[in-house]
Amino acid sequence: MMQPQVRTPTVGIDGVEHEARLHELWDTSPGWKGFLTTVDHKEIGIRYIITAFVFLALGGTEALLMRLQLAGPNLTLLTPEQYNQLFSTHGMTMIFLYASPILSGFSNYLWPLLLGSRDMAFPRLNALSYWIYLAAGLFLYAGFVTGNGPNDGWFNYVPYASRDFNPGLNEDFYALGMVFLGISTTVGAANFVVTAFRTRAPGMSINRLPILVWGTLTASVANLIVVPAVSLAFFLLWMDRQFGTHFFDTAGGGQPLLWQHLFWIFGHPWVYAIVLPAMGMVSDGLPVFCRRPLVGYSLVALSTVATMIFGFGVWVHHMFATGLPGLGLAFFSGASIAIVVPSAVAVFAWIATIRLGRPVITTAFLFFSSMILLFVIGGVSGFMTASVPVDLQLTDTYFVVAHLHYVLIGINVFPVVGATYFWFPKMTGRFLDEKLGRWNFWTMFIGFNLAFLPMHLTGLLGMPRRVYTYADYGGWGALNLITSIGSFVFAAGAMLLFFNVIKSLKSGAIAGKNPWDAPTLEWSVPSPPPAYNFAVIPTVASRHPLWENRIGGDGALSSLDRGMMLDHGKETIATSALDAEPDMVLEMPHDSFAPLILAVGLSALFVGLLLKMWMLTGIGGAIAAFAILLWLWPTTDLREREPAHG
Amino acid sequence: MSDWPLSYLTSAGPRAREVVPLTWYVLLVSIAVSLVISALLWRALRRTRPEDQSIEIRDVPIERGTSGVRWISIGLMVSAVPLAVAFVWTLLTLAAIAGPPAHPGLVLDVTGRQWWWQVEYAASQPSDVFATANEIHIPVGVQVLVRLHGADVIHSFWVPQLSGKTDAIPGQTNTSWIQADKPGRYLGQCTEFCGAQHAHMQFEVVAEPREDFDRWESLQRQPAAVPSTAEASRGLSLVEYRCGLCHRVRGTAAGAVSAPDLTHLMTRRTLAAGTLLNNPGNLAGWVQNPQNIKPGNLMPNQFLSAQQLSDALAYLETLK
Numbered sequence: 001m002m003q004p005q006v007r008t009p010t011v012g013i014d015g016v017e018h019e020a021r022l023h024e025l026w027d028t029s030p031g032w033k034g035f036l037t038t039v040d041h042k043e044i045g046i047r048y049i050i051t052a053f054v055f056l057a058l059g060g061t062e063a064l065l066m067r068l069q070l071a072g073p074n075l076t077l078l079t080p081e082q083y084n085q086l087f088s089t090h091g092m093t094m095i096f097l098y099a100s101p102i103l104s105g106f107s108n109y110l111w112p113l114l115l116g117s118r119d120m121a122f123p124r125l126n127a128l129s130y131w132i133y134l135a136a137g138l139f140l141y142a143g144f145v146t147g148n149g150p151n152d153g154w155f156n157y158v159p160y161a162s163r164d165f166n167p168g169l170n171e172d173f174y175a176l177g178m179v180f181l182g183i184s185t186t187v188g189a190a191n192f193v194v195t196a197f198r199t200r201a202p203g204m205s206i207n208r209l210p211i212l213v214w215g216t217l218t219a220s221v222a223n224l225i226v227v228p229a230v231s232l233a234f235f236l237l238w239m240d241r242q243f244g245t246h247f248f249d250t251a252g253g254g255q256p257l258l259w260q261h262l263f264w265i266f267g268h269p270w271v272y273a274i275v276l277p278a279m280g281m282v283s284d285g286l287p288v289f290c291r292r293p294l295v296g297y298s299l300v301a302l303s304t305v306a307t308m309i310f311g312f313g314v315w316v317h318h319m320f321a322t323g324l325p326g327l328g329l330a331f332f333s334g335a336s337i338a339i340v341v342p343s344a345v346a347v348f349a350w351i352a353t354i355r356l357g358r359p360v361i362t363t364a365f366l367f368f369s370s371m372i373l374l375f376v377i378g379g380v381s382g383f384m385t386a387s388v389p390v391d392l393q394l395t396d397t398y399f400v401v402a403h404l405h406y407v408l409i410g411i412n413v414f415p416v417v418g419a420t421y422f423w424f425p426k427m428t429g430r431f432l433d434e435k436l437g438r439w440n441f442w443t444m445f446i447g448f449n450l451a452f453l454p455m456h457l458t459g460l461l462g463m464p465r466r467v468y469t470y471a472d473y474g475g476w477g478a479l480n481l482i483t484s485i486g487s488f489v490f491a492a493g494a495m496l497l498f499f500n501v502i503k504s505l506k507s508g509a510i511a512g513k514n515p516w517d518a519p520t521l522e523w524s525v526p527s528p529p530p531a532y533n534f535a536v537i538p539t540v541a542s543r544h545p546l547w548e549n550r551i552g553g554d555g556a557l558s559s560l561d562r563g564m565m566l567d568h569g570k571e572t573i574a575t576s577a578l579d580a581e582p583d584m585v586l587e588m589p590h591d592s593f594a595p596l597i598l599a600v601g602l603s604a605l606f607v608g609l610l611l612k613m614w615m616l617t618g619i620g621g622a623i624a625a626f627a628i629l630l631w632l633w634p635t636t637d638l639r640e641r642e643p644a645h646g
Numbered sequence: 647m648s649d650w651p652l653s654y655l656t657s658a659g660p661r662a663r664e665v666v667p668l669t670w671y672v673l674l675v676s677i678a679v680s681l682v683i684s685a686l687l688w689r690a691l692r693r694t695r696p697e698d699q700s701i702e703i704r705d706v707p708i709e710r711g712t713s714g715v716r717w718i719s720i721g722l723m724v725s726a727v728p729l730a731v732a733f734v735w736t737l738l739t740l741a742a743i744a745g746p747p748a749h750p751g752l753v754l755d756v757t758g759r760q761w762w763w764q765v766e767y768a769a770s771q772p773s774d775v776f777a778t779a780n781e782i783h784i785p786v787g788v789q790v791l792v793r794l795h796g797a798d799v800i801h802s803f804w805v806p807q808l809s810g811k812t813d814a815i816p817g818q819t820n821t822s823w824i825q826a827d828k829p830g831r832y833l834g835q836c837t838e839f840c841g842a843q844h845a846h847m848q849f850e851v852v853a854e855p856r857e858d859f860d861r862w863e864s865l866q867r868q869p870a871a872v873p874s875t876a877e878a879s880r881g882l883s884l885v886e887y888r889c890g891l892c893h894r895v896r897g898t899a900a901g902a903v904s905a906p907d908l909t910h911l912m913t914r915r916t917l918a919a920g921t922l923l924n925n926p927g928n929l930a931g932w933v934q935n936p937q938n939i940k941p942g943n944l945m946p947n948q949f950l951s952a953q954q955l956s957d958a959l960a961y962l963e964t965l966k
Contacts, residue, residue, distance in 0.1 A: 080842040080942050153839050159816055160799040160841055165760075250817030256800060257815065291706045295714035321802055321811040321838075323794075323820035326744040330737055337733050344725050345718055347683065352717035355690035360703045369687065376683045380676035383729075387672055387736040389665040389743055392810025393654040396802065396837035460673075462652025462806050464837050467845035474649040517704035551710040 009564040009573070009585060014535040021567045026118070026531035028591055037591035039123035040531055044130050045109025046427065051134060052102035053498070056413075058141075059093035060491055062086045071484040073472040083468035084151045085170070089144050091154030092174070096181060097137050099274040099412050104129070104188055106419055107216040107277060109427065111192070113522035113529060114210050116201025116538045118572035119588055121194040124595050124631060129188035131599035136181035139606060143173025150174035153466065155267065155318075156237075158248040158259045163241040171241060172610055175234040180606050182231035189220035189227070196220075197577040201521065203540035203558070204580045207298065210520055210543075214304045215280030219273035222308050230266035233259060242612070257322060264315035272311040275407065276304055278415035279346055279375075282368045285415075285422045286350055288518040289365035290357025293544060293551070296349040303342035310339040320391050329388045336386030343379055347372060362516075363437030367418030370445055374410025378403060381456065396466075399459025405452045417444070417497055424501070425515045429527040430508030436500045443493030451486025454479050519544035524560050536563035537573050540580075569637055587638045598627035651833035654806040658832060658853075659825045661809045664742045668735050675728045743810075746821045751788035758794070758801025758814035758836060761843035761943055762906055762919040767863065776866045776896070779906030780849045781914045782834075785859040786826055794820045802838035805851050811837050826853030831915075842942030848920025862913075869897025870909050870965055881961025884954055892945070895965065905945065911965040918943070930959055 012018070028034040028043065038044070066086055069078045078086065108126060112119050120126045143149050148169040152161045161171045196209070196217040209217075236247040237259070246252025248259050287294045294300060316324065316332035350372050359365060381403035385391045394400060417440075424432045458479040463470060470476055514523040523546055525533060538560045542548055545558035564573055566585065574584040604620030607613075648656075655670070657663040755766040766777045784790045794803050796816035803822055804811040812822040826832065836847035854862065873879045882898060889908070890900030896909040914924055921940050922928040934955060936945040950958065 080845070084839075084842065157800055157839070160839070165799055165841065254817075256796075256817060289703070291703075291708050292711045296718045299715065299718055322813045322815065323818065326740055330740060333736055333740070334733055337729055337736075340725065340729055341722060344722055348718045348721035349714075351683070351686050351690055352714035354687070355693070355717070356711050356714045358706050358709075359691060359693070360701070360706055362703070369691065372687060373680075373684055377680050380679050383732070384669075384672045384676055387668060387732055387739075389736065389739040389810065390669045390672055392812075393662075393665060393669065393806060395811060396804075397652075460653060460655055461650050462654060462835075464652070464835050464845075466839040469845050473651055474653070517708075519708075547708050550708045 007568075007585065009566050009571075009582075011563060012536065012565045013562050018565060018567060019530070019535050022532040022535060023530065025567065025570045028531065034591065036596050037593050039119070039127045039589060039591055039595075041108050041112050041120045041123065041126055042427075042529065042531075042533075044126050045105050045107075047130055048101055048105025048108055048133070051130075051137070052098050052105055055093050055097040055137060056102070056494070057498075059090050059098055060494060062090040062093065064487060064491055066090065067484040067487045069468065070470070070480050072481060073470055073477045075469060078468060080468045081151065084466075085144065085147075085149040087466060088150040088153050088156075088174075092140065092150055094408065095154055095270075095274070096178070097133075097140070099408060100185065100270075101133055102412075102416050103216065103219070103274065103277040104133075106281070106416070106423070107192065107212065110423065110522060111195055111213065111216070112199070112533055113426075113525065114213060114520055115195070115199060116204060116521045116534060116540060117195070117199040118533050118537075118566075119199075120191055121199050121586075122191045124589050124592055125187050125191045127592075128595035128598055129184045129191065131596050132180065132184035132187075132602065135599050135603040136177055136184060139180060139603065140173060140177035143170060143177070148173050155263060156234075156259075157263075158237065158240075158256050159250075161237060161241075161259075162248060169610070172238060175238040175241070176606050176610050178234045179231050179238075180602065182227050182234075183602070185223055185227050189223040192216055192220035193224065198574050198583075199572060199586065200575050200580045201534075201538045201540050202563075202573065202575055202580055202582045204575075206578045206580075207301075208540060208543045209301070210280070211283035211294070211297070211300055211304065212277060212280035214301045215277035215283075218304050218308045219276050222269045222273050222311070225312075226266040226269045229262050230270075233262035233266070236262075238609075257319075260319050260322065261315070264318045265312075268315040268318065269308065269311045271407070272308055275411040276307065278412045278419075280304070281415045281419040281422075282350060282371055283346065284520065285364060285418060286368045287353055287357070288422075288516050289360050289362055289368070290353050291360065292353065292357040293519075293547075294349060295352040295356065296345070297543065299345050300349045303345035306342040307339060310335055310342065314339060314386075317386060317391065320388050321395060333386055333388045337383060340379065340383050340386075343375075347376060347379075362421070363432070363434055363441055364418045364421035366438075366441045366445075367414050367421065370441075371410060371414040371418065374406055374414060374448075377453075378406030378410050381406065394459065396464055397459040398455050398463045398465060401465055402452050402455035402459055405455075409448060409452075414444075420497065420501070422516070423522075424504070424508075425511030426522055426527050426529070428505060428508070429511060430504055431511050431515065432500050432504045432508060436496060436503070440493055440496040440500060443496060444490055445493075447486050447489030447491070447493050449486070451483045451490055454482050454486075458483070514546065517546075519547040521545055521560075534563075536561065536565055538563050589638060592631070594627050594631035597630065598624050601625075601627055648807075652806050652835060654810075656807070658807040658830060659809070659827055661743050661823060661825060662807055664739050665810065668739050671735065672732055675732070679725075679728075746791050746823050747789040749789075750791035750823065752784060752790045753793065754782065754790060755793045755795060756782070756803060756814070757797050758803065758840070758847075759797045759904075760799065760841055761836070761847040761940070763803075763834075763836075763847070763849045764797075764906070765849075767866070769867075774867050776909070777894075777903075777907045778866060778910065778914070780916065780919045782849060782851045783859055783862050784824065784826060784851060784853050785856045786829055786853045788856075789823055789825045792822045792824060794822060799840045800838045801836045801840050801847070803834065804837045805832050805834040807832045808851060813838055824851065826851070829853050829855060829858075833920075835920075843940055846919055846921045846940050846943075848916075850915060850920070865913070866910055868910075870895045872897075873961055873964055875960065877957055877960040878964055879961075881957035881959070884950075884958050885961055888948070889958075908962070908965055911962060913966060926959065926963065929962060930955060933958060933962075 028038040239245040246254040248254045313335040317336045541556040541558040570588040572586050574586045601620050601623030608617030657666050753768045757764040769775045794814040796814040801814045802811045808824040832851040834849040886899040892902050892905035894907045917924045937947050
């Protein structure tokens with residue numbers, strides 16, 4: 001193998017000529033070609049965010065249809081099958097097509113900017129991750145719009161999902177779509193892990209990472225471990241359904257509970273994967289508006305990781321009623337109670353940050369701070385389900401529906417909307433309208449609590465989940481009507497966000513580089529940032545590079561204007577995993593059709609599998625192979641160089 | 647039945663009663679924590695003076711401030727206490743409710759089916775074994791062991807006033823147990839999603855004094871009475887060759903077991919797993935148009951002539 005060429009990067013100061021050269025190297029070509037080939041993390045991040053918000057709107061519409069059906073007892077707006085497909089598709093959409101991708105979107109956009117890098121470690125993999133997400137989303141929705149949506153809940157228990165009881169294409173769409181989507185999640189997670197450890201600015205040692213990075217990193221490591229379990233489960237299900245294998249079929253020695261174990265050993269860590277990055281947004285955003293650093297940075301970072309480690313040991317709390325031995329239940333009960341502790345660390349850190357700071361009330365701040373309350377309510381109701389005997393009563397009632405919506409809307413949607421208000425100026429150069437923002441916040445907050453707070457009582461009064469209609473036992477009807485009204489108010493609030501975005505894109509107040517006077521690197525570059533992010537690679541000396549002149553650094557000061565120029569090609573710097581010492585010049589790939597072609601090939605392959613059109617499967621596989629070849633074709637400009645040390 | 651027949655904040659038997667105080671404990675701790683956090687948050691926010699509102703964010707100086715880690719350590723220490731109590735209490739309660747009784751007074755085999763419950767009463771004499779559907783009679787004050795079977799997909803057995811949930815899973819036999827303190831009807835409901843009519847998969851546990859139970863049991867053991875009118879006799883033949891494809895009426899040629907046993911249909915309070923009250927009008931509607939009443943259930947519409955329907959009903963109403 002050829003020795004890498006050794007070169008010491010030039011260190012210098014940003015200038016007009018330098019920037020012109022970088023623009024030439026980094027800018028995506030305009031027009032449709034650029035649109036289809038771009039590997040710019042910011043472009044991909046925004047696509048992720050827009051696509052995920054579209055799925056949020058779809059999932060929300062499904063929820064509203066269900067809320068109409070449930071607005072009173074014994075209504076007949078929907079047939080049982082329609083209702084069952086709606087609640088299953090609603091869960092699938094919100095959990096797989098909104099909650100995780102929206103966070104991937106923000107992280108994709110923000111990470112290189114937070115980390116002082118010019119792109120993610122694997123830009124083409126990033127593009128692939130998006131295209132497959134889009135393709136898998138369309139694949140899953142193709143089932144729904146043709147009347148073949150999933151109809152066994154997002155958890156998809158066998159045997160009801162097996163062919164004997166579910167002969168249509170519904171479950172094949174869902175099973176193959178989930179395997180397909182798993183590819184996107186997996187490559188995305190791998191990219192985040194490598195990016196976090198290898199492409200940080202020099203000096204951004206591991207204890208200076210923004211908490212958002214900790215959150216997404218932790219979630220990504222977890223995804224790499226658990227997504228294979230669910231992909232396998234769905235693949236085995238498809239084999240059972242289409243080829244007569246017996247993994248889950250008792251008649252052939254299979255086990256229905258095998259599905260539940262495979263699903264929840266994925267499912268519960270996944271729940272943390274779709275909240276930890278959002279908690280990171282709050283940990284990073286809240287202190288900016290409190291005008292002080294986050295209280296207990298190290299504890300919060302460690303508790304993020306600890307939550308996930310505990311998170312691997314709690315999956316059986318979804319299965320307390322399945323007849324497992326009591327000793328086992330006791331262990332999982334203990335783990336599920338103990339996981340409260342790392343969550344409590346974050347809560348107390350946020351409250352202390354507000355208390356010891358000088359809060360400036362903005363819309364973003366309102367979303368971030370109200371999230372603390374919603375998190376606590378969702379957390380304590382989760383703690384109730386951790387106690388086995390109590391859970392045997394609570395589980396599968398509306399109490400759990402209330403719990404999970406406090407968790408997912410409270411800890412995902414509220415921080416995400418807050419993050420939109422917070423980072424929109426960075427992404428677009430314009431503020432979102434603050435006045436509209438207040439309306440946005442209060443309608444969402446009131447609507448949400450009106451819908452879901454009384455739902456705890458609905459559950460305590462015993463109303464079971466996943467029923468398309470109900471009899472009016474002691475006030476269920478009135479409680480459900482309140483919930484339905486609340487859900488429409490909440491939906492109206494969400495519409496205000498979309499309206500605000502559209503309005504402010506045209507006429508929002510201009511935001512400068514650092515409109516919130518925030519401390520981290522993304523605010524040191526123009527809004528919106530140029531394609532190359534940083535004209536010179538910054539050197540970081542503390543957690544708050546932009547606040548150092550006021551609160552001091554950890555000794556030396558960060559250097560933002562002077563740094564490695566890296567303009568010999570499309571380059572950024574690789575640094576060591578813990579201390580972030582410069583290690584290697586990374587040659588970044590140019591825009592490429594390969595990710596899109598690979599996604600198209602895989603789409604054809606999966607459609608072929610679904611319809612058992614083996615010719616199409618073969619063609620899809622061949623296209624995918626061609627794309628991989630194109631991707632891996634050696635080019636001289638991608639040869640990595642090590643800088644000379646010393 | 648009470649106003650809240652599926653609520654579990656009250657109980658009607660020892661197994662559910664063990665759990666009620668623990669449920670209230672975790673519920674009250676949860677409410678208290680939510681209130682305390684709300685108060686802390688509110689106090690923290692209140693420190694923002696109104697005039698601060700108009701100030702530009704960059705005019706508020708950044709300060710490193712105090713470390714604040716004490717908030718976290720004190721918060722965790724305070725939180726640890728109710729958590730530890732909850733865990734120990736959970737283990738104690740789990741031990742109290744988990745084990746099935748060593749010497750149950752009655753053993754039942756309950757099978758979850760799409761979308762109804764089959765209930766079999768074990769007996770020492772094979773001829774004394776009988777099955778019924780969607781209505782479980784038990785004597786008051788007796789520990790009843792319930793062996794749970796899944797015939798098709800997973801269902802979950804839940805009588806909140808008497809016991810928490812236990813799943814009925816194909817390929818394995820789970821056990822639950824129930825005991826009622828006093829006579830009454832206790833509502834049960836399937837709580838694992840099981841398909842189109844999961845919503846209408848209820849049952850009732852009827853707790854009765856010992857002598858009433860014994861009377862009920864000896865009645866259930868009897869085969870169906872021989873019809874005494876011409877109308878009912880015609881109804882019997884119709885039931886045998888139509889309904890008998892799925893249903894059983896003991897003592898007749900209707901002998902299939904994939905649908906509820908009809909031998910003593912008229913002793914049951916509801917039809918179609920709690921969907922309808924069992925009265926002649928509902929029964930006629932159900933026999934003729936079950937798909938309109940419970941769409942997707944496994945009983946097809948019957949398209950009987952008026953004569954056939956009245957014959958069938960005349961016979962069914964003799965099944966007491």
